[in-house]
Structures are given as C-alpha cells and as structure tokens.
Amino acid sequence: MLESLRNKRILVVVAHPDDELLGLGATMHKLIKSYSCQIRAVILGEGITSRSDERDTEKWADTLKIHKENIETARKAIGYSSVGVYDFPDNRFDTVALLDIIKIIEKEKEDFKPSIIFTHHGGDVNIDHQRTFEAVITATRPLEHESVTTIISFETPSGTEWRAATDPKHFIPNFFVEVDEDDVDAKNKGMESYEFEKRVYPHPRSPEALKIQAQRWGIVVGKKYAEAFSVVRIIN
Secondary structure (H helix, E strand, O other): OHHHHOOOEEEEEEOOOOHHHHOOHHHHHHHHHHHOOEEEEEEEEOOOHHHOOOOOOOOOHHHHHHHHHHHHHHHHHHOOOEEEEEEEOOOOHHHOOHHHHHHHHHHHHHHHOOOEEEEEOOOOOOHHHHHHHHHHHHHOOOOOOOOOOEEEEEOOOOOOOOOOOOOOOOOOOOEEEEOOHHHHHHHHHHHHHOOOOOOOOOOOOOHHHHHHHHHHHHHHOOOOOEEEEEEEEEOO
C-alpha cells in the first residue's frame, strides 16, 4: 500500500501543534524522503489556552507566539512542504460550530488538492481530536467529484490510549508502516521543538516513550520500528 502513496499530495489534518508529529511524524518523514510525497499539515487549534480556567488569548499572547514559532521548527524536522495554522480554542472545539471547522478543511482541500488525508482517530479521549475527525469525514463525503479517495486515521499518544478500557471506540490499527531510526529521530527532533508540549519519561510524549511506541508497533508486525494506522476509507 505504501507504494500507492508515491508522489501523492497528502493533507494531514490535526487539532493541535505537535499532533502533526506524535502519531505519524516518522511515516510522514519517510514519505517525503523516500516516496516524493508533497505533504501539507493543517493545525486547527492554538493548543495552549485550555491551561487556564477561562480562555484568554491576551494572557497567553507571548506563549502563543513562541508556540507558533515552534511549529515552523517542527515542520522543518519532518519536511512538510507547508503548514496551515488556525486558532480554534484549545480543548474547546465542542464550543465551535462543526460547520466552521468543516469550512476550513474544505478550503484547504480546494487550495491544496490532496487525494489522501491523514487525521486523528475518532475515538480519542480528546474532544478536539474527535471533532477534527468528524469534520474531516463530513468534508470528504464520497460524492461524485470528491478528490479525496483515501482517509487514514492515526493514534495520538496521550490522547488515544487513555480511552476507558470498556469503551468500544478503541484504536484498532490495520495498516502499519515500517520506519527506520532516522525517521523516528526526525519525529523526536520535531517534538523537542515544542517547548510547551514535550515531556519527560515515562510520559507518552517523551522521546523515550515515542521510540518505545515505534518499537512496540514494529514488534507487532515483525519490524524494528513502525507506526500504526487505521484505514477509514479507500476508493480505487
């Protein structure tokens, strides 16, 4: 299947800065490096202000400025051709009309013309991830002239695995991409760019944990390193 992605235009649609790395950064690095893919990341939310009881962008203005600068550093680590950055409220996507999010994705589709979209798993514990998935699915309804023929979801460490054990919406991967240590290192380099998101081990967003996760999925499929995905839809 990976060969079918060669030379493709791919849109990565995520909720927060760092989500464009956590579940799929090594794979995106590989696709850009070895498969000549042109990949644009779309980051819908600002990713910071939920750390206050009330949303106050003025209070967080300096932090948000640094956060946006970190996005560019992370972009270079993976090799994304471009990044679109929006300002939906962090962890409050459920306070925004879903249509507003859909309109952004539709505009990004129209401008970039991807045939493939990668986005969050719809069962994540994070509400912004859930809403992003819903918006992508709605914005890519399989109508006659829809250009997006493939939708693939990914896990987000610290957002996917924390779903309640009894919940039916767990991430069940059915597509695995073998990556090498260079790809994993690029992903971790990008994560280290995010001053307000990186964590120390054993947090799932720590460099050690992300490497262990790549090893874990590699073990599942008999490889040294891998990332795991769930194919939502493919139209041939």
